[in-house]
Amino acid sequence: MLxxxxxxxxxxxxxxxxxxxxxxxxxxxxxxxxxxLALGPRATPELKEALRERMGLDQPILTQIxxxxxxxxxxxxxxxxxxxxxxxxxxxxxxxxxxxxxxxALGWALxxxxxxxxxxxxxxxxxxxxxLGVLSVSVISVPSFVVAIYGLIVFAVWLNWLPAIGAxxxxxxxxxxxxxxxPAFAVGIGWVGYLARLVRASMLEVMEAxxxxxxxxxxxRERDIVLRHALRVAxxxxxxxxxxxxxxxxxxxxxxxxxxxxxxxxxxxxxxxxKRNYPVVMGTVLFMTAFYLAVxxxxxxxxxxxxxxxxxxxxx
Amino acid sequence: MSALLSVExxxxxxxxxxxxxxxxxxxxxxxxxxxxxxxxxxxxxGKSTLAAAMIxxxxxxxxxxGGAIRLEGEDMRHLSxxxxxxxxxxxxxxxxxxxxxxxxxxxxxxxxxxxxTGAHGQRLxxxxxxxxxxxxxxxxxxxxxxxYPHELxxxxxxxxxxxxxxxxxxxxxxxxxxxxxxxxxxxxxIIHLLRALRADxxxxxxxxxxxxxxxxxxxxRVAVMYAGEVVExxxxxxxxxxxxxxxxxxxxxxxxxxxxxxxxxxxTIGGRVxxxxxxxxxxxxxxxxxxxxxxxxxxxxxxxxxxRSVLCHRAATQVAP
Numbered sequence: 001m002l003x004x005x006x007x008x009x010x011x012x013x014x015x016x017x018x019x020x021x022x023x024x025x026x027x028x029x030x031x032x033x034x035x036x037l038a039l040g041p042r043a044t045p046e047l048k049e050a051l052r053e054r055m056g057l058d059q060p061i062l063t064q065i066x067x068x069x070x071x072x073x074x075x076x077x078x079x080x081x082x083x084x085x086x087x088x089x090x091x092x093x094x095x096x097x098x099x100x101x102x103x104x105a106l107g108w109a110l111x112x113x114x115x116x117x118x119x120x121x122x123x124x125x126x127x128x129x130x131x132l133g134v135l136s137v138s139v140i141s142v143p144s145f146v147v148a149i150y151g152l153i154v155f156a157v158w159l160n161w162l163p164a165i166g167a168x169x170x171x172x173x174x175x176x177x178x179x180x181x182x183p184a185f186a187v188g189i190g191w192v193g194y195l196a197r198l199v200r201a202s203m204l205e206v207m208e209a210x211x212x213x214x215x216x217x218x219x220x221r222e223r224d225i226v227l228r229h230a231l232r233v234a235x236x237x238x239x240x241x242x243x244x245x246x247x248x249x250x251x252x253x254x255x256x257x258x259x260x261x262x263x264x265x266x267x268x269x270x271x272x273x274x275k276r277n278y279p280v281v282m283g284t285v286l287f288m289t290a291f292y293l294a295v296x297x298x299x300x301x302x303x304x305x306x307x308x309x310x311x312x313x314x315x316x
Numbered sequence: 317m318s319a320l321l322s323v324e325x326x327x328x329x330x331x332x333x334x335x336x337x338x339x340x341x342x343x344x345x346x347x348x349x350x351x352x353x354x355x356x357x358x359x360x361x362g363k364s365t366l367a368a369a370m371i372x373x374x375x376x377x378x379x380x381x382g383g384a385i386r387l388e389g390e391d392m393r394h395l396s397x398x399x400x401x402x403x404x405x406x407x408x409x410x411x412x413x414x415x416x417x418x419x420x421x422x423x424x425x426x427x428x429x430x431x432x433t434g435a436h437g438q439r440l441x442x443x444x445x446x447x448x449x450x451x452x453x454x455x456x457x458x459x460x461x462x463x464y465p466h467e468l469x470x471x472x473x474x475x476x477x478x479x480x481x482x483x484x485x486x487x488x489x490x491x492x493x494x495x496x497x498x499x500x501x502x503x504x505x506i507i508h509l510l511r512a513l514r515a516d517x518x519x520x521x522x523x524x525x526x527x528x529x530x531x532x533x534x535x536x537r538v539a540v541m542y543a544g545e546v547v548e549x550x551x552x553x554x555x556x557x558x559x560x561x562x563x564x565x566x567x568x569x570x571x572x573x574x575x576x577x578x579x580x581x582x583x584t585i586g587g588r589v590x591x592x593x594x595x596x597x598x599x600x601x602x603x604x605x606x607x608x609x610x611x612x613x614x615x616x617x618x619x620x621x622x623x624r625s626v627l628c629h630r631a632a633t634q635v636a637p
Binding site for chain 1 (some may be wrong): 410418436437480484
């Protein structure tokens with residue numbers, strides 16, 4: 001298990017380096033000189049040159065990448081071109097908002113999705129199952145920012161039940177919670193449908209397995225069979241999908257944060273891209289990639305813990 | 317002594333595209349307390365469907381078209397689903413064919429056996445479970461309880477399955493091909509174990525197999541099945557020494573254990589099993605039977621015989637095989 005953990009983490013670090021190098025290259029392929037864009041059309045060439053130098057854009061690209069990684073290893077993600085504040089500081093300031101949004105969205109989606117998936121199995125081929133099927137496919141098909149905009153119009157503008165923008169008053173959990181409801185709903189709703197379908201399919205497959213017949217032959221209650229024996233097997237594919245899904249949760253959080261003008265990684269990165277604030281873009285992407293890889297790695301390790309067969313294959 | 321478990325005129329069919337497959341036709345069997353009944357037949361003769369019906373767990377798509385399955389006289393089919401569940405495990409326990417897949421891969425043996433024994437109330441203490449594992453010949457039972465199914469050999473898993481079934485203290489123990497998935501050595505060990513256990517077991521045992529050796533070793537009475545029907549039922553000794561149904565004779569002649577000495581020749585039964593969705597008008601075995609005549613091809617035979625039942629028009633005809 002330890003051996004596997006080390007190899008798995010090593011692989012994640014390798015992926016991180018490849019992603020960052022590709023990202024660095026991509027920034028240079030995007031049209032538009034950051035210096036002239038930042039300084040406006042009336043800037044003098046000397047001024048532009050000075051800014052380029054400050055941003056490190058005058059160096060050869062490989063040198064830039066090398067410097068970048070050297071700094072990252074020292075925990076330095078660079079400095080904001082405009083505010084001169086360290087990038088890491090800005091990220092850490094808004095990241096809790098995004099993380100909270102992602103976790104709450106995933107959390108309610110997970111609980112609801114698994115329950116609805118189990119319900120579809122228990123009442124399979126009845127109207128409950130069919131209704132859940134139609135609803136699931138509907139919510140999967142609607143993009144999260146569309147849900148966000150409609151949610152905003154109905155609950156914030158018309159009904160005035162929930163705040164339309166922001167993340168709530170600092171230090172006031174009730175107001176923060178109220179500000180979280182609509183964004184978390186918008187980000188999570190598609191996943192409710194997706195998870196319900198996934199759990200249902202995985203569960204139906206497991207319910208056909210001979211070991212479920214054994215449990216029935218011993219007279220176990222159907223409810224106990226579903227919850228104690230089948231779910232444990234059916235949940236394994238769900239966890240790996242979920243970890244990958246956390247990445248897409250975070251990217252829909254980016255859109256939803258823009259809709260609700262909610263401070264977070266999403267608003268930070270969209271602002272930085274618009275201003276060609278490269279250190280912030282790079283730093284944020286690096287941070288999110290590292291975070292995402294950490295989640296996927298953790299999920300793989302969790303699967304190895306949950307499924308003893310995976311553990312043994314890895315050991316062997 | 318009256319029958320503990322009896323099957324009366326049971327007919328079961330499966331829905332298939334464009335019709336129905338008649339898996340069991342008018343099957344009548346019974347087993348008494350203290351008795352071991354063997355059910356033998358080729359693949360597809362309906363023996364596993366019969367075993368599943370006895371515990372009320374027919375696969376999806378199977379329909380009972382008639383008949384009754386009685387446990388101490390009470391027809392299980394007329395009980396509520398909850399009462400049927402109450403019988404499963406507690407009154408009728410089952411050991412399945414494939415010990416590789418019969419256990420949940422992600423739960424430990426101990427957890428599963430504890431869940432099974434707790435299906436009808438209080439779970440049994442681990443010590444009692446361990447004692448039973450020891451009785452069925454599992455070395456270091458405490459350690460076995462903490463292991464996952466894939467960490468045990470097929471033979472060990474089948475021992476655990478038998479132990480779990482015995483822990484339920486059932487009235488009837490059904491073993492569906494208990495040795496088929498095992499290699500020869502393991503098979504011999506499991507047969508040996510079942511023989512030892514039957515001495516202490518005061519219920520009835522039903523063993524479903526295609527292996528005549530298992531029947532000879534373990535059973536008191538045997539029912540031979542062919543194409544969904546019981547074609548002959550007899551005491552084991554009678555069947556082995558004096559098979560009356562032409563199919564029973566052919567089956568015994570084809571046993572690899574009695575391959576004709578010196579020749580290395582293994583006899584086979586010519587022809588094939590009839591299509592269970594388009595059965596012939598007369599006897600189902602007529603097309604393969606050396607004794608069949610015009611009557612056999614047109615009219616279905618009735619059970620005949622004294623003390624033993626044979627489903628054959630020509631049962632009385634004695635011909636050297």
